[in-house]
Amino acid sequence: MNPIINGIPVSYILGLAGILFSIGVLGVLIRRNIVIIFMSVELILNSVNLVFVTFSKALSHISGETVVFFVMAIAAAEAAVGLALVIAIFRHKKSTNVDELQSMKW
Amino acid sequence: MLEIFPLVVFLPLVGFLFNGFLKGRIPHRMAGAIGTLAVFIPFLITLGAFNEFRPMERTAPHLVSVFDWIVIGNFKSSFGFQIDQLSLYMTLIITGIGSLIHLYSMGYMKGNTSYNRFFAYLNLFIFCMLNLVLSDNLVLTFLGWEGVGLSSYLLIGFDYDKSSAAEAGMKAFILNRIGDVGFILGTGFLFWFGGSLQYLELQTNLNGLGEFANYANIVALFFFVAAMGKSAQIPLYVWLPDAMAGPTPVSALIHAATMVTAGVFLIVRLNFVFLLAPETSLFIACIGATTALFAATIGILQNDIKKILAYSTVSQLGFMFLAMGSMSYVAGLFHLMTHAFFKALLFLGAGSVIHALHHEQNIKNMGGLFGKIKITSFTFLLGTLAIAGFFPFSGFFSKDLILEKAYTYGSYGTILWTMGIVAAFFTSFYMFRLVFVVFFGKDNTDSHHKIHESPWTMTFPLVVLAIGAVSVGFLQTPHFFLHIDTLERYFAPVLSKGYELASLKGSLAEHKSLVHDVELSLAAFSVAIATIGLILAYFLYQRKGNPIVEEHTGFRKILFHKYYIDEIYDFVIVRPFLFLSKGIAFFFDTKILDRFFLNIGLSFGVIAGGLRRLQSGFIGDYALYVVIGTFCILVYLLARGV
Helix, strand or coil: CCCCCCCCCCCCCCHHHHHHHHHHHHHHCCCCCCCCCCCCCHHHHHHHHHHHHHHHHHHCCCHHHCCCCHHHHHHHHHHHHHHHHHHHHHHHHHCHHHHHCCCCCC | CCCCCCHHHHHHHHHHHHHHHHHCCCCCHHHHHHHHHHHHHHHHHHHHHHHHHCCCCCCCCCCEEEEEEEEEEEEEEEEEECHHHHHHHHHHHHHHHHHHHHHHHHHHCCCCCCCCHHHHHHHHHHHHHHHHHECCCCCHHHHHHHHHHHHHHHHHHCCCCCHHHHHHHHHHHHHHHHHHHHHHHHHHHHHHCCCCCHHHHHHHHHCCCCCHHHHHHHHHHHHHHHHHHHHHCCCCCCHHHHHHHHHHHHHHHHHHHHHHHHHHHHHHCHHHHHHCHHHHHHHHHHHHHHHHHHHHHHHHCCEEEEHHHHHHHHHHHHHHHHHHHCHHHHHHHHHHHHHHHHHHHHHHHHHHHHHCCCCCCCCCCCCCCCCCCCCHHHHHHHHHHHHHHCCCHHHHHCCCHHHHHHHHECCCHHHHHHHHHHHHHHHHHHHHHHHHHHHHHCCCCCCCCCCCCCHHHHHHHHHHHHHHHHHHHEEEECCCCCEEHHHHHHHHHHHHHHHHHHHHHHCCCCCCCCCCHHHHHHHHHHHHHHHHHHHHHHHHHHCCCCCCCCCCHHHHHHCCCHHHHHHHHHHHHHHHHHHHHHHHHHHHHHHHHHHHHHHHHHHHHHHHHHHHCCCCCCHHHHHHHHHHHHHHHHHHHHCCCC
């Protein structure tokens, strides 16, 4: 395994990915606006993509980058459906605050 | 007739099914006729088969297999009949006396709304009883054994809207079940040792088995417990007197002629086991003698005409078991037949009296009936003479044979004989008490009703049974009188194998041969005893102004209350059992078991109540759970070291 990619150590990139992931998780947990939560989820997905790409480079193996394409495609689809849902809910509730959206519980 | 012999068993079944299924749709007269024919035709077939079988010459039984019933591995039980001297003898008694009783019932039950049901039950009973005696293996015998138990339950509780009848039915059923445990255990043991349940195979397989001889006493004891229940021996006799709650023909059929003799039959059928078990046999003899004496004393002060006869039956069964225990099976079977005749006669006679007096059963309200109902009183008198053992009526010969065999039986013979002769004295006394009070004493009947003789359907059986009660004793007579030994020769083939086995093992009972003078004096003594009973009854109940109002003080009070045996059973067994059951039902069940299982249910409710709080509906909460869960998994994986 090559520990350095283009002069940057792998551990640095993994650290960045970890920070991005944590920010994303924190965003999901503490933000109330559903659009922001979506953005945080994108952040999480991208941090994972970064890890995939990093290892793909470090191991000189194409499979990691392949997975990234799948993740991006799924993320795009999810965003499309998710945003449609958000718009529908907003029309109904006049709000994007998730704390007001708890009527679906049993 | 041997080739159509299975019809003997199946015709009563057909009668039962016919009357049972069509009970609401056919007239009473037809149901009665079909019920009676369903027993009478088998009687004719049996007579024919008896002729064809030539029982005095032939030694091997005739086997008829109808179909294989249960086949599991090398265990096989077929629906098969063993026709030999013993089963033919029993079948003749059952179908012969049975059809007379059926005929009698046609008159006695007239006007009863459940007439057809009654005949269906009677036929079912006969079907089961025939299975019991004709079966060639223990399993089918057990089917019949349980079947008569069921039928007797149905018949005793026939008037089920009377609580006394329903309770008597249950009592009979439960006490019989207690005995049946013995039957099952004994059957298991025999299968273990003999590898088969067919009587003939068992007989050959147990031949020369040294191992079995050591257990013969236990196996015999188990079967005796079964016989105790069916044949109403101490301590399981209490159901029989109560069973008088059933209609009178039932009492005659079940409690005199057929079902109660099943125990005697079983012992003779398994004679090859009992002959190997001298200790158990002695025990049987003791129980038999005790029962004979004990029940006879209770009979003295009873006031219900049927109860007196019921205790008399228990007592006479005691005599039969005394014979069984003394290993003189012929004597027991002889008494079985004579008893079937005279006791059926007495029961039916009592039924005729009850019928004439419009369902009056208390002898205090009877009296002076002699001459008013001629046929009934005359035949009843003949029956009484027979049961009391007067020469030359049938009871004399059979009872004397038993007493003689008991007298010569081992070292306890004299004691057993003494108990027997005292019982015979009481028998004579209570029977003549009954006769004097009912037929000769002061008229205490309710004079509003006109006393009338019963219809021919009832008197005809009385006459036939009376002829039997007088004459059948001549099948076997003692040395000093004619010296006929027909029965002994007749039963020899059935018993020979057992005697052979027993003499090999050396456990054959020693019957000292009697000097003819001694035999004669024994017989004379027992006739004298019976006469004293008669005279005593005459003085107490006829001469001394008919003291029907008897004081019940001291011992007489105990006698009147039948030694308080029912009360003792109630106190010692029933109450503690009920107490225990209630304890289990109301304490253990509700306080412990119910609480345990309810709390299991409740605890799931509590857990669910806690968990449902986690489902808040807030997206943030769910996300947090995911994070916490992921974190936990990560910590676990790191701690374990991937």
